[in-house]
Amino acid sequence: MTSPEHLTIQIGNKIKGIRKEKGWKLGEFADKSGMSIAMLSKIENGRVIPTIPSLMQIINTLNLNLADFFSDLKVDGDFNGFIFRKKEDYVSLSKEEDSVGYHYQMILNFPIDKASMEISLLTLDSHAQREKLSTSGFEYIYLIKGKLTYELGDETLEMEEGDSLFFDGEMPHVPKNTQSNEAILLVVYFITMN
Known part of the structure; x- marks a missing residue:
């Protein structure tokens, strides 16, 4: 959407x-x-x-x-539970007319009513283990370092540095680091309030 x-x-x-x-x-x-x-x-x-x-x-x-x-x-289709963006798809913005050296990129803009936000930095060791889980609200993932496989519902997404993922936390999900180096993710939780 x-x-x-x-x-x-x-x-x-x-x-x-x-x-x-x-x-x-x-x-x-x-x-x-x-x-x-x-x-x-x-x-x-x-x-x-x-x-x-x-x-x-x-x-x-x-x-x-x-x-x-x-x-x-461009108008995207309906929201099907997640938005996966490759870094080359981010929208470049120029906000100030006379600024020099400021390079904005819009990664995600998605309205969420009645939500609180929590921001975390997650480091995944090589071959870290966890089962899929579901959470209330929405999650936004930005891969800062490394590569990983993100299992989301029935989808398997290959993420590289700079890629991002926004999804409904109710979808069962787990990030998997099968690489020999650690992966670092910025994780933003939007917790919906009833």
Whole structure:
């Protein structure tokens, strides 16, 4: 499932890319569109969901066809219990117009109502052992170091450094390190509150 925030980031990145292709600075874009620099910056950086009139004003200023603008925006399918992302699929973001050396990548954006969060660092020794288990809430795994096999329900996922996995903790799961070196994972638990 694609959240509105994810779609907003895609729209903002596309607007910024087209503006830069035209060689316009943000101030020039603001003058041409009649919108403020601050608002355009927030829209481009995915911090604000543009209103339909604002989006139409931007699209018209960029001299774009409405259908073409939306044609390549990605919308994921329904959430089937987990989201597995290879590091090459992360979305690059440029949040501040004049920043140098700041490289953001959006790994995951998924809304969860009424949840608390717990963050842990898990080190798995070579050939660590454990049975599959289920937990309440959702889990997010980011593999910092090593390689591992993640058994999740009926799926077997091969994870490498930089890959991430988000899933419903009710699915039986276990990470397995069959390598000779340790694996290090960042684990974020989203514990749902009833």
